Amino acid sequence: MSKAKQSKIKNPYSYALVAPIGIIFAIFFVIPTIVSFFFSMTRWTLFDWEFVGFENFVQYFKEASLAIGFKNTLIYGVVTSGLKVIFGLALALLLTGRLRAKGFLRSVVYFPVLVSTIGVGFTFSILMDPNYGAINKAIVAFGKTIGWETYGPGWLVDPNLLPLFSVAFVDVWKGVGIATVLYMAGLASIPQEYYEALAVDGGGAWDKFRNITLPLVRPATAAVVILSFIGGLRSFDLIWAMTNGGPGFLSDVIASINYKQYQAGFYGLATAGNVILLFFVLAIVGPVYWFFNKKEKQA
Amino acid sequence: MTKRGIALALPLALVFGATVAAPSQAADTEITWLVDNGQANQDAANALIAAYEKANPGNKVTLVLRPGGTDGDNLVKTKLATGSMEDVFTYNSGSLFQALAPSKNLLEMTNEPFMKNVLSGFYPVVSVGKKVYGVPFGTASVGGILYNKKVYAKLKLKIPTTWAEFMANNKKIKAAGIDPVIQSYKETWTSQLFVLADYFNVQAAYPNFAADYTANKEKYAKNKVALRGFQYIEENKKLNYFNRDYASTTYAQALDKLALGQGAHYPMATWAIPQIAAQQPANLEDVGFFAQPGPKASVNGVTVWVPSGTYIPAATKNAAAAKKFVGWMTSAKAVDVMNGVEGFAGGPYYIKGANIPNALPGAVQDVMKYFAKNATAPALEFVSPIKGPNLEKILVEVGLGITTAAKAAAAYDADVVKQAKQLGLKGW
Secondary structure (H helix, E strand, O other): HHHHHHHOOOOOOHHHHHHHHHHHHHHHHHHHHHHHHHHHHEEEEOOOOEEEEOOHHHHHOOOOOOHHHHHHHHHHHHHHHHHHHHHHHHHHHHOOOOOHHHHHHHHHHHHHHHHOOHHHHHHHHHHHOOOOOHHHHHHHHHHHHHOOOOOOOOOOHHHHHHHHHHHHHHHHHHHHHHHHHHHHHHHHHOOOHHHHHHHHHOOOOHHHHHHHHHOOOOOOOHHHHHHHHHHHHHHOOHHHHOOOOOOOOOOOHHHHHHHHHHOOOOOHHHHHHHHHHHHHEEEEEEHHHHHHHHHHHOO | OOHHHHHHHHHHHHHHHHHHHOOOOOOEEEHHHHHHHHHHHHHHHHHHHHHHHHHHHOOOEEEEEEHHHHHHHHHHHHHHHHOOOEEEEEEOOHHHHHOOOHHHEEEOOOOOHHHHHHHHHHHHHHOOEEEOOEEEEOOOOEEEEEEEEHHHHHHHOOOOEEHHHHHHHHHHHHHOOEEEEOOOOOOOHHHHHHHOEEEEHHHHHHHOOOHHOOOOOOOOOOHHHHHHHHHHHHHHHHOOOOOOOOOHHHHHHHHHHHHHOOEEEEEEEEHHHHHHHHHHHHHHHEEEOOOEEEEOOOOOEEEEEOOEEEEEEEEOOOOHHHHHHHOOOOHHHHHHHOOOOOOOOOOOOOOOOOOOOOOOOOOHHHHHHHHOOOOEEOOOHHHHHOOOOOHHHHHHHHOOOOOOHHHHHHHHHHHHHHHHOOOOOOOO
């Protein structure tokens, strides 16, 4: 359907009905977005502002940790969405199969989604403490049983270990429930006849997965990838709770760099950073969205 | 009200509620006071209010607490910008005070009679030009090296007066199986002391450093003396003198290590002493203090963190009552009250005739010797409005070996540019 045709269709709701949400939308979404474009071009101390043109953007791109931030943001988005696809699909296959206590296991997988991100972040940063954390205590205890003196790794603090991956792992643990649910819905919508036809032709379990399940859950894959990729790109809360972007700047992402600018009182500069983040996310998600939509139509 | 009306009014009330809410219309002897939620400050504030209300019947002061750190900075700025600041508030002096746009937001106190009670040495850190905006709250803190006296006695070490002696001590301490230097990078602000507390040595070598630094003529990367603080961290890291778990150690754990003698030195300031008293009361007297040594024994002194200020916002409706209370805080009676709060006094007050208690922890007595010798200098953040926000993270990178001292100093010089531009300073 072309855009011109679309606009000719009469709006089925009267303006009076949509006006309240329209006003709320304007006050809380449209106006702040426009205002933020304005303030991104000012030196803004909360007390007064001074128009500085694109100076904030120039300054922002000089930020030393920005290169790390962009790189980490991308790595984090790719790693978390990739792992969520793999684990989400695997768990969905498991949980839609013949299994006892299916309902219980499904809630177990989904449960971490319901817990507060900050709570999860603090919990895991305690678990991953190199000295006192349960993970390293287990490693040290296990090492002793095989006669191996070890001092567990600094999951979140050792610069050689890339603390970002420890955070990404927790992100996957917390978010894989949503991917699983999306995949379960996708699996349920595959008609059984295909599997029956394949069985008649003598295909095995791998053929079933490779030739029917995988192609036909593509809409679910698209949803999982886009949702978790956007989530990964703008991720902040978990990283902040676990590492504060550290050690140093090693696990900084764009959002945490922006947050630190606000903290420091550089409000104009931080707003410019958020405008950049907006365009960065659009520039990456746009093509991904287009790619999956195209494939979906072909299929 | 219709449902639509409610839907609209609710978010609007959330947005405007904060500014529209009128202050209570009771007698104007009722005021509010905003203080950060640090335990020692809270205790002192409560004691001050109790004494003030007792001495001035009919005058009521309500304490309001705020978070410290950068969250507190933003809260204070937001309150001032929206006109919702309490009648009296306590906040950092020096560079953070300058960021509040004092001439616009604060009530001038230059000609108030009670300013005569305040030592003139305090004026510059709460002034814009010749206009003074605050009175001191509490005592100065002093940065240097906290050390464990038992470790020093056991290994027969002498208090170092040069950096070389300090490193020689570290070598012996390491050989004895004790951590020479404690670091606590879980709380990144603690990484800064080697650099910030070295400012006594910097200004001794370059008396003009602060002015030139503010005017964009001096740089940490360029000035060999200023760079030394960065190199001290690098040197200790290379020699493996930090405690093994320093990347994940918290401030509280570091204080335990120091008090219990698991580590010998902790570069820190005297604001840690009340917390050691709370965490390890039995070992408080094992902790001593000495100035961060520089290259020469003849130049040996401490870097001072001037007390916070107490200010009145220009927008207050209770200016007279607020001034009365703020003025009372500079009185001898108020000093007595603060001295009565255990662990609160950690250095001199900036109030005329104010004495600190005789029975002080040993580490504070060590500090007072430097004041007696006049071997003190204010920290750079009190003589220059510039302090970059990322110093602590950059120094963590040096300490972890991610970057070198020279690169870190250059990175910090770049970080500082943002702050200078934000303040609209000339020459940046």
